[in-house]
Structure formats: structure tokens, C-alpha cells
Amino acid sequence: MSDWQKLNVAERRRQSPRVAVSTVAFALRPPAHARAHAKDEEQGLWLPLVRRVRAPFKDAWALPGGPTAWNQTLTQTAHATLVAATRIEPSYLEQLYSFGSIERSADAERLVTIAYWAQYSARDAAGTTAAAGEGANVAWFRADALPDLAFDHGEIIATALKRLRSRTAYAAVAHRFLDPEFTLAQLREVHEIILGHPLDPANFRRQMLASKTLEETGHSLAGVKHRPAKTYRYRPEED
Amino acid sequence: MSDWQKLNVAERRRQSPRVAVSTVAFALRPPAHARAHAKDEEQGLWLPLVRRVRAPFKDAWALPGGPTAWNQTLTQTAHATLVAATRIEPSYLEQLYSFGSIERSADAERLVTIAYWAQYSARDAAGTTAAAGEGANVAWFRADALPDLAFDHGEIIATALKRLRSRTAYAAVAHRFLDPEFTLAQLREVHEIILGHPLDPANFRRQMLASKTLEETGHSLAGVKHRPAKTYRYRPEED
DNA sequence: GTAATAGTGTCTATAAGACAATATATT
DNA sequence: AATATATTGTCTTATAGACACTATTAC
Numbered sequence: 083m084s085d086w087q088k089l090n091v092a093e094r095r096r097q098s099p100r101v102a103v104s105t106v107a108f109a110l111r112p113p114a115h116a117r118a119h120a121k122d123e124e125q126g127l128w129l130p131l132v133r134r135v136r137a138p139f140k141d142a143w144a145l146p147g148g149p150t151a152w153n154q155t156l157t158q159t160a161h162a163t164l165v166a167a168t169r170i171e172p173s174y175l176e177q178l179y180s181f182g183s184i185e186r187s188a189d190a191e192r193l194v195t196i197a198y199w200a201q202y203s204a205r206d207a208a209g210t211t212a213a214a215g216e217g218a219n220v221a222w223f224r225a226d227a228l229p230d231l232a233f234d235h236g237e238i239i240a241t242a243l244k245r246l247r248s249r250t251a252y253a254a255v256a257h258r259f260l261d262p263e264f265t266l267a268q269l270r271e272v273h274e275i276i277l278g279h280p281l282d283p284a285n286f287r288r289q290m291l292a293s294k295t296l297e298e299t300g301h302s303l304a305g306v307k308h309r310p311a312k313t314y315r316y317r318p319e320e321d
Numbered sequence: 322m323s324d325w326q327k328l329n330v331a332e333r334r335r336q337s338p339r340v341a342v343s344t345v346a347f348a349l350r351p352p353a354h355a356r357a358h359a360k361d362e363e364q365g366l367w368l369p370l371v372r373r374v375r376a377p378f379k380d381a382w383a384l385p386g387g388p389t390a391w392n393q394t395l396t397q398t399a400h401a402t403l404v405a406a407t408r409i410e411p412s413y414l415e416q417l418y419s420f421g422s423i424e425r426s427a428d429a430e431r432l433v434t435i436a437y438w439a440q441y442s443a444r445d446a447a448g449t450t451a452a453a454g455e456g457a458n459v460a461w462f463r464a465d466a467l468p469d470l471a472f473d474h475g476e477i478i479a480t481a482l483k484r485l486r487s488r489t490a491y492a493a494v495a496h497r498f499l500d501p502e503f504t505l506a507q508l509r510e511v512h513e514i515i516l517g518h519p520l521d522p523a524n525f526r527r528q529m530l531a532s533k534t535l536e537e538t539g540h541s542l543a544g545v546k547h548r549p550a551k552t553y554r555y556r557p558e559e560d
Numbered sequence: 561g562t563a564a565t566a567g568t569g570t571c572t573a574t575a576a577g578a579c580a581a582t583a584t585a586t587t
Numbered sequence: 588a589a590t591a592t593a594t595t596g597t598c599t600t601a602t603a604g605a606c607a608c609t610a611t612t613a614c
Contacts, residue, residue, distance in 0.1 A: 099389055100337045101433055150338055152431060156421035180419045180435050182395035192391060194340055196419050196433070267566080285604060287567070292602085308565040309611035506593080524577060526594070531575085541585095547591040548584035 099182070099192035103159045104147030104235065106242035107172060107200040110259045110272065112222035113207035125275055127225040127246075129239070130168050135219070139232030143221075145239070147195075160198040167220055170207055172200040173258045179241055181234055193233070199242040201258045250276045254295050257316040263299050265311035266290060295319055338421070338431035342398045343386030343474065345481035346411060346439040349498045349511065351461035352446035364514060366464040366485075368478070369407050374458070378471030382460075384478070386434075399437040406459055409446055411439040412497045418480055422473055434472070438481040440497045489515045493534050496555040502538050504550035505529060534558055 109128050117123060131143040146167035151159050161175055178197040223229060225243060228236070249255045256272040257264065270286045290296055296314040304310045349364050356362060370382040385406035390398050400414055417436040462468060464482060467475070488494045495511040496503065509525045529535055536556040541549040 098337055098339050101340055150421065150431070150433065153423065155423060156419065156433070177419065180395065180416065182389065182435070184392065184394060192389070194389065194395070194433075194435070196421070265566090282604070282606085283565085284567075284569090284606080289603080304612080306565075307613040308563075309567080309613095311566060504593090521577070521579085522592085523579085523594075523596090528576080543585080545592075546586040548586090548593045550593060 099194045101150045101194050101196065102147055103150060103156055103163060103196050103198065104145035104238060105160050105164045105175070105198040105200050106145060106178070106239050107164055107168070107202060108225070108242075108246060108259075109202035109207055109222075110204065110275065111207070113168070113170060113202075116220075116222050122222070125271070127243070127275060128222050129225060130220055130222050131229070131231075132167055133219045133221070134232055142232040143223075143229045143235075144232040145197075145235050146220075150196075156196055157198070160196075160200075164198075164200060170202060173203040173206055174201040176200075178238070178245060181238060183234055195233070195238070197238045197242070199245060201255070203258055203260060205261050247276055254293070254316065254318075263301065263313040263315055265303055265313055266296075267311055269314075293319075338433045340389045340433050340435065341386055342389060342395055342402060342435050342437065343384035343477060344399050344403045344414070344437040344439050345384060345417065345478050346403055346407070346441060347464070347481075347485060347498075348441035348446055348461075349443065349514070350446070352407070352409060352441075355459075355461050361461070364510070366482070366514065367461050368464055369459055369461050370468070370470075371406055372458045372460070373471055381471040382462075382468045382474075383471040384436075384474050385459075389435075395435055396437070399435075399439075403437075403439060409441060412442040412445055413440040415439075417477070417484060420473055420477060432472070434477070436477045436481070438484060440494070442497055442499060444500050486515055493532070493555065493557075502540065502552040502554050504542055504552055505535075506550055508553075532558075 107129055110125050111117070112122050112128050130146060132146050134140055134142055134144050146164050148159065148163040148166075150156065151162075154162065157175065157177065160177075161172070164172060164175070175198055178199045180194060180196045182192075182194040184192070225239065228239065231239070246255070250273060256269055256276065259272050260268055266287050267283070269290065270281055270283060273286070274280055295317055297317040299313045299315055301313045302310040303313055346368055348367050350356070351361050351367050369385060371385050373379055373381055373383050385403050387398065387402040387405075389395065390401075393401065396414065396416070399416075400411070403411060403414070414437055417438045419433060419435045421431075421433040423431070464478065467478065470478070485494070489512060495508055495515065498511050499507055505526050506522070508529065509520055509522060512525070513519055534556055535553040538552045538554055540552045542552055543549045
């Protein structure tokens with residue numbers, strides 16, 4: 083029995099809720115060492131989940147995360163718990179929303195979750211091996227085929243997907259899923275995966291180049307049985 | 322000495338931070354009963370602050386808010402603490418961002434603030450009188466002339482202003498500062514106050530009407546020494 | 561050459577912004 | 588009539604989308 087459960091109702095009402103940080107971390111595919119089936123090679127929106135080993139929600143899947151630490155900012159905690167779970171460094175991390183729904187059960191402890199969302203680039207996930215800390219308890223799932231989720235983590239993932247899609251519409255987001263050098267076809271494919279519908283290659287190219295955030299590398303991607311594509315890198319706007 | 326201060330460092334590290342909710346509540350002018358000087362009649366972005374009566378930051382001004390309550394959602398807590406401070410019902414309330422900076426002092430208790438932003442309509446603030454709970458400890462300030470602020474509330478207000486401005490650019494926000502019926506000139510003036518620069522009346526009118534969110538009331542606003550303006554009301558989009 | 565994708569050109573529809581012109585109330 | 592703001596008209600420019608067309612590689 084935890085300290086919490088020893089308290090009576092009046093005492094609980096004065097108690098501060100527990101504060102946890104959780105992260106929805108998107109990648110275009112699972113990291114190399116986590117690809118078990120042919121399916122796992124398919125591009126899509128994938129994210130890592132951790133299997134819970136204790137109540138509540140024992141055996142359900144939850145977002146990587148953990149309690150706030152005394153000496154870390156919320157962002158640092160999100161980063162540290164994500165890396166601890168997956169052993170991969172994300173290319174982007176941003177606060178999403180805070181969730182504080184009241185648990186239905188009177189026995190449940192009040193929990194406030196500060197959710198973050200993150201992106202992994204192809205390179206981030208490439209060179210990794212299954213390392214200490216990542217055992218059978220971490221697995222990667224497609225965002226459109228999720229298992230039973232703990233707490234309100236389904237709602238959190240839905241919010242993260244919405245944010246990812248709306249950001250893609252007006253900010254440079256997609257390049258963070260790719261290597262530093264990429265073709266416009268690759269970038270377009272990322273947009274198509276995120277938005278869920280095909281885009282016109284000609285118009286997409288013009289819009290991206292008009293944003294002035296892409297810079298030619300001078301290289302092209304040979305080895306294909308058609309005209310090779312020039313590669314670009316992302317350059318943040320200056321003016 | 323509080324319970325918190327009795328704990329040693331190792332115990333504190335395991336302790337969950339305190340969770341508070343704070344709200345940045347914008348209005349076009351202070352409520353009627355709080356207008357002391359001629360200046361207070363000027364339109365602008367005004368917001369209520371509460372003077373702190375105890376340490377830390379004793380005598381500094383802070384956002385209305387309070388600790389999370391056991392049996393309330395975060396949004397309910399934001400609403401209740403805001404109404405308790407100002408005695409006025411806001412026309413809008415939405416979560417803004419969560420702030421969890423580490424306090425510099427080792428003695429300070431860790432605090433996580435979940436910030437909300439709110440809007441008061443002209444009508445909300447009109448009929449009120451100074452009521453119980455609102456004494457000399459609540460005062461209204463222009464967003465561009467704030468006093469010394471407690472905690473990181475300056476940063477929170479800056480974030481809220483940014484959000485208000487960016488929302489105004491792509492969503493229907495301004496009408497919530499007005500009465501249910503308003504002219505396009507009034508709506509334009511609100512946009513000008515929020516954005517900080519003048520707008521072309523002709524183009525503004527066309528853009529608002531093109532959004533299909535405004536509906537003619539059939540009335541007009543007589544009593545001015547020129548052509549009277551038709552009034553409109555806000556109608557959320559349906560399709 | 562054929563296949564396949566990269567990349568360019570062009571046309572249309574829509575929206576934003578500048579600014580001239582007209583309408584309608586009060587005084 | 589004079590004045591002041593409401594409202595409409597028109598022109599220019601920028602951008603999105605549809606889609607035809609040309610370019611360059613492997614085979």
C-alpha cells in the first residue's frame with residue numbers, strides 16, 4: 083500500500099497531484115533493430131510505447147515518460163525519459179498540451195500529464211542497437227494501429243497527430259524526419275504520409291522552393307532508372 | 322515553517338512539484354467599477370492582476386489562479402479561480418502553455434504552472450460591481466504597462482499576447498471582446514488594437530464577410546453624425 | 561527507343577492589398 | 588450643403604491548383 087492510499091479523503095483533497103511528462107515521438111519507421119517483420123519497413127507514422135509493468139493499467143501500453151525531476155525543466159525531463167526509453171536522440175521536441183482529467187475511481191491518485199511531441203530523423207534511428215534499458219518493454223506501433231493504451235494516452239496521441247498535421251501545413255516540419263540531404267520527392271512523400279493524401283509534384287516543388295528554406299547541395303541521387311533528383315538541405319529563414 | 326521546508330534535500334527530490342493554474346484574462350477595458358481615472362476608459366488590452374500578500378514575491382502582482390483542486394479539471398480550476406478573483410464570467414477560456422522553470426533558490430519549492438488565457442466581452446464587464454472577494458487586491462493593468470510581476474508571470478503574459486495575436490490572424494477571436502451585436506468598424510478596431518496597426522476598412526469588411534461567420538442582424542447603429550453602420554452577430558461556421 | 565521520374569511552363573481561380581468612388585446619416 | 592464614416596467598385600499582385608510539356612537517366 084502506497085503512502086497515498088493511506089491518506090483519507092480530506093487529506094487527499096489538499097494533496098498536490100502527481101506531475102508526469104509524456105512524449106509522443108514520431109518516426110517514419112521503427113529503428114533498424116526494432117524491425118521484426120516486413121511490415122515494419124513500411125513508411126508511415128510510427129511511435130514508441132512502453133508496456134506498463136505495474137498497476138494501474140498493468141500490461142497496457144503507455145507513452146514514454148516519467149515524473150518531473152526536482153532539478154530539471156519540463157523539457158529536460160521529456161528529453162531524458164524519451165532517450166532512456168528508446169536510446170535514440172530526437173531531432174525535435176516541443177511541448178504539446180497538459181492533460182489533467184479527473185480519474186473516475188476515488189482510489190486513483192490525481193495525475194497531471196504534461197505532454198510533449200517529438201520527431202526522429204531517419205539518421206537518428208539508423209545506427210542504433212537494442213541497448214540497455216530497452217528490452218521487450220518498448221515497442222513501435224503505427225499511429226493508425228495502436229494497442230490498448232493506459233490512462234488518457236489515446237487522447238494525447240490524437241492531439242499530437244492533429245498538431246503534427248496543422249504544423250506541416252504552415253511550418254517546416256517534414257524535413258526533420260529525413261536525413262540532412264534529401265530530394266523533393268522524399269520531402270513530398272513525408273508530407274503525403276502526414277497529411278494522408280497525394281500532392282502534385284510540380285506545385286509542391288514550387289511551394290517549397292518559394293519558401294526559401296531549401297538550399298541546393300549540388301549533389302544528386304543517382305542509381306535510379308530515371309533522371310536523378312537534386313538533393314537539398316534545410317536552411318532556416320534569416321529575414 | 323511549512324511542511325515542505327521540514328523536508329531534507331533528498332526527500333524534496335522525490336516530492337511532486339506543486340501544480341498551480343494561472344490565467345491571463347484580456348479585456349478591451351477595465352470593468353465599470355474598476356475605472357478610476359480617465360485613462361481607464363481608453364481601449365487597449367487590459368488584464369487583471371492580484372497583489373500577493375505573502376512570500377515569495379510578497380507585494381508583487383500575480384496572475385489570478387490557484388492550486389489544482391482534487392475534484393476539478395484544470396479548465397474548471399482556471400475558470401473558478403478567475404471568477405473568484407474578478408467576479409466576472411469570461412466569454413472564452415483556453416489552455417495556453419505549461420511553465421515549469423526551476424527556481425534558482427534551493428529553498429524554493431518546485432512549481433509547475435499551467436497557464437490559461439481568457440477573454441472578457443464588453444457585456445461581461447459592464448454590469449458588475451465590486452463584490453466580495455474583490456478588494457484592493459485585484460487591479461487592472463494595460464498589457465503594455467505592467468507592474469512588477471511575481472514568478473515567471475511576465476513570460477506567461479508575453480506568451481499569451483503572442484497567442485492572442487496569432488489566433489486573431491486565422492481564427493474568429495475578436496468578436497468575443499464585443500457585445501453580441503457589433504458593427505464591422507468595432508470589429509476592425511479590436512483587430513487593430515490586438516495587432517497594433519491600422520487596417521483598411523474596405524478590405525477588412527470583405528475578408529470578414531467572406532469568412533461566412535458574420536450574420537446581419539437587420540439593425541443599424543444610429544445616433545452618429547454620419548451614415549449608420551449595420552450590425553452583425555457571430556455565427557460559427559457549419560460546413 | 562521505352563519507361564519512369566525530375567523538373568518547367570502555363571492557365572485559371574482565388575485572395576490580399578491599394579485606393580477611388582459612391583451612399584447615407586447628422587449638423 | 589458640409590462632414591464623416593459606411594459601403595461598394597476596381598485594379599494589381601501573389602498564390603494555389605490543375606495539368607500539359609520537356610529533360611535526363613537506366614535498360
